[in-house]
Amino acid sequence: MKKYVIFLIVTLCIFLTGCEEKKEEIVMVTEAGFAPYEYYSGGEIVGVDVDIAKRIAEKLGKKLVVKDVAFDSIISEVKTGKSDFGAAGISYTEERAKEVDFTINYAESKQVILVRKNSTIKTVDDIKNKRVAVQLGTVADTYLSEEYPSVSLVREKKFLAAIQDLKDRKVDVVVMDELPAKELLTDDLIILENPLLIDEYGMVVRKGNQELLTAINDAIKEMKASGEIEKMILSHMGVEEKEKNETIWDRFYNSVIKDQRYEFILEGLRNTLLIALGAVMIGIFLGTVAAISRNIYENTGHLRILHWISKSYVSIIRGTPSTLQLMIIYYVIFKQTDIHIILVGILAFGLNSGAYVAEIIRAGINSIPKGQWEAGYSLGLSYGKVMRGIILPQAVKNILPALGNEFITLVKETSIGAYIGIVELTKASDIIASRTYDYFFPLILIAIIYFVITLCLSKLIGLMEKRLNNARN
Amino acid sequence: MLEIKKLKKKFGSKQVLKGINMTVEKGDIIGLIGPSGCGKSTLLRCMNLLEKPDSGEVIFEGDNLIDNKNFETLRRKIGMVFQQFNLFEHMTVLDNITYAPVKLKLMKKQEAEKEAKKLLKEIDLEGIMNQYPSQISGGQKQRVAIIRSLMMKPEMILFDEPTSALDPEMIGEVTNLMRKLARDGMTMVVVSHEMSFVKSFCTKVLFMSDGIIKEEGTSKEIFENPKDDKLKSFLSKINSY
Numbered sequence A: 001m002k003k004y005v006i007f008l009i010v011t012l013c014i015f016l017t018g019c020e021e022k023k024e025e026i027v028m029v030t031e032a033g034f035a036p037y038e039y040y041s042g043g044e045i046v047g048v049d050v051d052i053a054k055r056i057a058e059k060l061g062k063k064l065v066v067k068d069v070a071f072d073s074i075i076s077e078v079k080t081g082k083s084d085f086g087a088a089g090i091s092y093t094e095e096r097a098k099e100v101d102f103t104i105n106y107a108e109s110k111q112v113i114l115v116r117k118n119s120t121i122k123t124v125d126d127i128k129n130k131r132v133a134v135q136l137g138t139v140a141d142t143y144l145s146e147e148y149p150s151v152s153l154v155r156e157k158k159f160l161a162a163i164q165d166l167k168d169r170k171v172d173v174v175v176m177d178e179l180p181a182k183e184l185l186t187d188d189l190i191i192l193e194n195p196l197l198i199d200e201y202g203m204v205v206r207k208g209n210q211e212l213l214t215a216i217n218d219a220i221k222e223m224k225a226s227g228e229i230e231k232m233i234l235s236h237m238g239v240e241e242k243e244k245n246e247t248i249w250d251r252f253y254n255s256v257i258k259d260q261r262y263e264f265i266l267e268g269l270r271n272t273l274l275i276a277l278g279a280v281m282i283g284i285f286l287g288t289v290a291a292i293s294r295n296i297y298e299n300t301g302h303l304r305i306l307h308w309i310s311k312s313y314v315s316i317i318r319g320t321p322s323t324l325q326l327m328i329i330y331y332v333i334f335k336q337t338d339i340h341i342i343l344v345g346i347l348a349f350g351l352n353s354g355a356y357v358a359e360i361i362r363a364g365i366n367s368i369p370k371g372q373w374e375a376g377y378s379l380g381l382s383y384g385k386v387m388r389g390i391i392l393p394q395a396v397k398n399i400l401p402a403l404g405n406e407f408i409t410l411v412k413e414t415s416i417g418a419y420i421g422i423v424e425l426t427k428a429s430d431i432i433a434s435r436t437y438d439y440f441f442p443l444i445l446i447a448i449i450y451f452v453i454t455l456c457l458s459k460l461i462g463l464m465e466k467r468l469n470n471a472r473n
Numbered sequence B: 001m002l003e004i005k006k007l008k009k010k011f012g013s014k015q016v017l018k019g020i021n022m023t024v025e026k027g028d029i030i031g032l033i034g035p036s037g038c039g040k041s042t043l044l045r046c047m048n049l050l051e052k053p054d055s056g057e058v059i060f061e062g063d064n065l066i067d068n069k070n071f072e073t074l075r076r077k078i079g080m081v082f083q084q085f086n087l088f089e090h091m092t093v094l095d096n097i098t099y100a101p102v103k104l105k106l107m108k109k110q111e112a113e114k115e116a117k118k119l120l121k122e123i124d125l126e127g128i129m130n131q132y133p134s135q136i137s138g139g140q141k142q143r144v145a146i147i148r149s150l151m152m153k154p155e156m157i158l159f160d161e162p163t164s165a166l167d168p169e170m171i172g173e174v175t176n177l178m179r180k181l182a183r184d185g186m187t188m189v190v191v192s193h194e195m196s197f198v199k200s201f202c203t204k205v206l207f208m209s210d211g212i213i214k215e216e217g218t219s220k221e222i223f224e225n226p227k228d229d230k231l232k233s234f235l236s237k238i239n240s241y
């Protein structure tokens, strides 16, 4: 046992030091669906925050890397040091200030109230007892939760979804930042004159990172004084001409073809397939090792430790949500390493799948009647020979269909990779919708893609099953 | 050839074997009879260690099998035939028969196949050698199983109710093969509920009850002159069917 632990620690250390410090890069983390502060344009993340960040990087003589994650992951990205600073129109709150250090303010933001044109809601006071949608984790969310306990809050992951809720009459009000609200205002919506509150945006750095904090503060002071920030805001307002969304063809064109938006889908597809494929291989490997080691222990008493590890592994993985596992692997285990995010995805999903594969293989082995073992043993065959030559070949027939299901599930599960910023299919459609304000085609398109992938998979499995049966008869 | 001393085995809290002593000499054909659930199969399975006894000894040609590092090699010499045949479902008849000797490097594949075909031919089964177990009859399956165990050139063969899963018209083909083995001098231990078969086939009969061997003797002694009360009532119940 001791030996295993030491070995593990040593390899981990080598791995960690090997990955450390080649930094000429400075990483900004954001959630790129918040024009004009950050948004995608032609495949790149741009916006006010990015412009400011570029200046900061320039001053520090480093190359800027912009990373796109879910808004509620930004603080932990910075806290764990996976990113150097966060800039995402982040309002100062006391809770956040406990986790990270805030820079001075660089922009003022009004949290405004959006309603449908014919709405009876005319003033701030009218929102009491109404259904209000906000983006999860934003200042509007915290503020309304505390100050307006009477409203029923709908917390969406994206404020675009909040807007959609408003249009679909699922809510009566959306509260969000003024600038993006103006960006996506459509004819059927209006912004109330008085804002709900006014707050100020700062950037965040890891607690105690005084050097970076000072550098950013200096840059912001300078740019504020010279009026540059204001200019940046203006330059990012209304740059995208309002897209015609009248005919279905317009909508398709805007969602897929314009600005080569299909490239997001292609990238998403590539990453989804890459992660699924890698995870399947790791899953089969881990699952086989776990299932076989358990069986060896149960039949021969050897491999006690490996059996124990396998058993714990399977029950821990099966007993926790996969999203959580993904985040733990990314934010806890690979906390301060530069490991490629796709690799994290492959490892996390592989680890997850392995536990289910182990159970599938175990069930497959157990489905073979005991008499097959006994006949093998009575001929003087060893455990290994019976397992390989007699049990497994028969078990495969029972394992294959279940394994096929597991992989179909796995392909779909990769969609939670967006949590840690992997641009897989679902995230890709999100990115497109954040530019077009139109969810229809991105969602339908990726639904079709998922369906085609899983359909191919089940056909493939079916084919293999058939060949297996033909070989027998 | 095989000696069992003070053999004990329990499942959970149930003491199934309470100290069995018995000896199998070369050429013996031993019938093991007794009421259902008395532990006949358990005893038989202890003889080749498919079931690990709690205590006692199983001595096969001078070696105690229990806690013996070599027991897998020793066990090759003790064949076993099961009630449910237990043919390997994913292999043809021929592969079933040749798999173990080839895997254990006792024979070359060609050699094993030649031997298997010879044995199949002797009982007119060479026609089914390329079929899978699911395609042949129960009687054929059990005869293939017997040949499979013969390929290991065993010193003795254990039979656990070899005919009780068979349709009546197929019983004969299996018992005929067993009689042929007997003529060739094979040592056998047979668990069976077919009293007429045991009576005519076995040279020695052991009656088990309450986890011990209650009575043993020649078939004539056991069936025509039983002494133990339990044996008497067991035989009278059987005969009243």
Ligand SMILES: Nc1ncnc2c1ncn2[C@@H]1O[C@H](COP(=O)(O)OP(=O)(O)OP(=O)(O)O)[C@@H](O)[C@H]1O
Pocket: B011, B012, B016, B035, B036, B037, B038, B039, B040, B041, B042, B043
């Ligand atoms: N693996 C096991 N686990 C628990 N109990 C068992 C096991 N195998 C057998 N037994 C029990 O041990 C007792 C003896 O079983 P065994 O199969 O040896 O009887 P048997 O004499 O062969 O009976 P039958 O004539 O019905 O085949 C039975 O009560 C049975 O339920």
Ligand SMILES: [Mg+2]
Pocket: B040, B041, B042, B160
């Ligand atoms: Mg039995």
